[in-house]
Amino acid sequence: MRISTKGRYGLRALIDIAVNSETEPVSISSIGERQSVSTSYLEQLISKMKKAGFLDSVRGVNGGYMLARAPEEISIGDVLRTLEDGLTPANCLGDECGSADFCVEKVVWERINESVNAAVDSLWLQDLIQAQKEFQNEVERENCTL
Amino acid sequence: MRISTKGRYGLRALIDIAVNSETEPVSISSIGERQSVSTSYLEQLISKMKKAGFLDSVRGVNGGYMLARAPEEISIGDVLRTLEDGLTPANCLGDECGSADFCVEKVVWERINESVNAAVDSLWLQDLIQAQKEFQNEVERENCTL
């Protein structure tokens, strides 16, 4: 069970935009440089987030992206579901389904599903921005050794 | 984000053994027939569960597997972590790690992780056996249309 780079890079890009768009819109190329991700790949992810209503854009020279809503109002759950095309852990829709034995697993998957959604729905972009600020304030910061 | 066939087939096999081992050990070939999974693949999954202490075995003719503990004492969390080699949604261990930006994501992954583990740790094999019995008791059972 894992979350793909879509979720990871997309979320990072969103945080990047939130942090850097105070004075002017943030271009994809500048995000790409900071995050070391190709502009082409970022384009795909950011486009999804714009369509989903998390971002606004300005076209033309000096254009770029900015948040469409306050970071307190952007749910990480909504963002991840957008980027990952849903977060459900397994599909109970395949051709196997319909067998009595199989459907018992529904109990498990539903419980996991509910719990994952509840976890990410109680997190907001603002929380992550805050966490990042705190992290950066640690001057002698320890490496991430989770 | 998904759970692999290891978790699915393995869990099904465990339920199968629990249900069918009252009089004699359950052979891999009989599970394979009931669940439509190859014996070779099942072997690997069941072997893991045996090593993890959920199953006992009897070798030789008429041998097979049975639960090593009561189904009330087998946690679905333990089983899935065994089968899937952990349930963590992403690794914060790669070479990217160490960058300040990246580690913000830890907040998200940790929260998901805790919540998934809590969900499956509060489910026990007995609960699934019970759910299966109830399911089968519905004589006119509706198809699984989750």
Added chain:
DNA sequence: TAATACCATAGTAGTTAACTAGGATTTAAA
């Protein structure tokens, strides 16, 4: 005019999941 968003789709390389293959060992039963 150049920098940007916006759009679509195809290709491709690497990784991983999902299985397959083949044999060694144990043991009840013929």
Added chain:
DNA sequence: TTTAAATCCTAGTTAACTACTATGGTATTA
């Protein structure tokens, strides 16, 4: 004592998918 049914063990193979990359544009605007 032989046989066949079973567990046990380790590799190998294949198919799907992820994670990009590439291409080639059009539209917009400082």
